[in-house]
Amino acid sequence: MTITSHGEELILDKERALYLPQHQLLAISDLHLGKSAHFRQAGVQVPATIGQSDLQRLSGLIEKYRPKTLLITGDMFHHGLNTDIDDFSNWRNAYADLKLLLVKGNHDKLSHADYTAMQIEIHDPSFCLGPFCFIHDAPKNDADELYPISGHIHPGVTIVGKAKQRLKFPCFYFGNSYAVLPAFSLFTGLYTIYPKNNERIFAVTPKAVVEV
Template structure:
């Protein structure tokens, strides 16, 4: 789905990423690499192939767009280094894009590890009149792209059935990105009449009308 914000064009993808056409930037939030291995270490029965799924999704979305830069809007890695860091390090060597990380609350790994991989780290980033952060932030005259919340929406059918979907949650001057990573969970939001919700369905984006 293509949307326009402040005269800039963005393509929302059903995996939870967005492509900024004019800047050739791919925006991704809350990948939480290492979380699957963390769960497995503590005895949760998660298939080992789930680790590779995050990288498969990254590669798939990179193939779709002519991105020159990838900006992760925080929580790239879930916590301390585990074996998934090695997978990530190997993955960075297979791509040509510049990588930028906006620090999130889970990004506790020493910056020296990112420096080795030529990954730039910022607490926030301003590009034209857009403010890129991890936590939702309001700043005068700036439109905020952020993550952290893992937004979702619950839809109710006529037969009292419910459907829960991740979503891009857009307010007047802000858009909260869905979590890109596997096994991240959602925080369900209730939109007001001025909000726009772009839900992630199977292979497509659906705008939910209030």
């Protein structure tokens, strides 16, 4: 789905990604690489293929949009170095020409040397481009002249069907003061968003992004 926000065209992709054609920039949030391996280390039986599946989805987006820049708005890595991070290092080598920017989130605690080794450019606390300022957590006030686009809360929306069944989907939230991207990783929960007047919610369904 294509929308216009603050004078710029934005593409909301059903793979939980935002593409800015004018800047050839693909933005995602909350990739949480290493989360499944971290759970397995703690004795929780989580499939080892979750991280690999997320990287395959990311590859599909890169092939689709051919961005010059990939921006991750926080929580790229869930914990320390582990086997999922090794998978990412191999994936990164396949896209060595892609500029990769990370706005650090609360889970991003690897060393500077680790980020450098994976050709990841760090921005803390934000990365601003055009009318937008990408930040991990939504701002607490309206002081910024730029429109913040954040992640962190894993936004979701509940839709009531004709048979009164309730379905919950990840969503893009474009509020009066800031926007929130859906969590990219499939291994996350959802925090229900309740929009105010003049705010927009776009549900990410299996087949398409739809405004609700």
